[in-house]
């Protein structure tokens with residue numbers, strides 16, 4: 001509960017759901033229409049064509065009325081059979097949840113561990129994937145599943161490198177990628193990187209409320225779905241892909257979220273995908289400048305794997321990160337992401353994704369800085385000043401556009 005009656009807007013600085021722009025909220029409020037009527041088909045075709053541009057694919061993208069977890073299940077159940085071995089990689093909490101799901105579905109996940117004893121601070125090692133696939137001369141491994149942007153830690157993995165590793169090992173495994181928190185924030189190329197199924201969701205870079213799950217699928221994945229033995233009905237791609245050809249769905253789609261998606265696609269494609277990516281990189285850079293100035297550690301230990309979407313901030317040994325979050329919430333009406341699973345209490349997460357600009361970030365950093373001070377954390381210097389210095393520097397100014 002807040003200590004006072006809050007004026008102004010709540011600051012939603014968790015790494016998704018991200019704030020929904022007014023334009024999108026207004027679009028979502030239009031009257032719901034007949035999902036079998038003529039107007040609907042035009043909307044369906046528009047969003048299906050637009051979302052392909054965001055995934056950088058020529059192939060079908062399936063839109064489910066689900067959260068991201070549903071889209072995870074759809075990816076596995078459409079391509080695999082009971083008992084199949086899948087190679088997964090422990091980048092953090094979400095990779096761990098996806099692995100648990102694979103087990104529940106009757107798959108046999110093999111989990112490559114997070115390298116180093118500090119845990120959950122590193123990106124996927126493509127080399128370790130290549131070594132494991134080379135050792136699998138009988139091709140028992142049917143899929144490689146990795147999380148592109150690990151939302152629990154703020155670590156982004158190199159998917160092109162994972163593709164090269166699979167090719168170098170000359171292995172036929174499918175490549176399944178979760179970019180639930182990366183899509184429309186970080187450069188992503190479904191076709192060029194040879195990804196077979198990309199899983200995503202609405203509530204992060206797409207700036208929508210939760211409630212849309214996405215699968216972008218390759219021809220190889222569609223071929224695999226013809227013989228994949230896992231039971232599925234609602235998630236089955238076949239009928240959806242067929243009906244999507246005319247802009248319709250076999251069930252009642254979430255019409256109002258599709259209005260929102262249509263608006264979000266207009267906003268993202270008007271700004272230009274590459275500009276959207278550059279904006280995220282720049283704000284993330286400013287955020288890291290702040291964390292370093294405070295004298296605190298960034299959760300991501302690989303300097304080439306910093307996430308443009310969120311920054312994980314480790315608190316000093318004696319400081320429960322959730323105490324800082326609670327202070328920030330109660331005093332400044334701002335939500336920060338909690339540490340999940342293994343890193344609970346050890347770090348908090350600052351989201352800088354979606355509808356975020358210089359001043360949004362500066363306000364968020366000011367809230368963090370004041371919250372850290374109120375919680376008794378001794379800061380080396382002002383992170384707010386360091387972030388501002390970067391934003392107005394020549395480097396920060398030239399990074400404004402792609």
Ligand code: PLP
Pocket residue numbers: 016067068069070094147149150151152178179180181201210
């Ligand atoms: N994967 C990643 C990387 C996520 O960030 C999330 C949610 O934050 C999920 C999966 C699960 O998605 P949802 O909570 O929409 O079911």
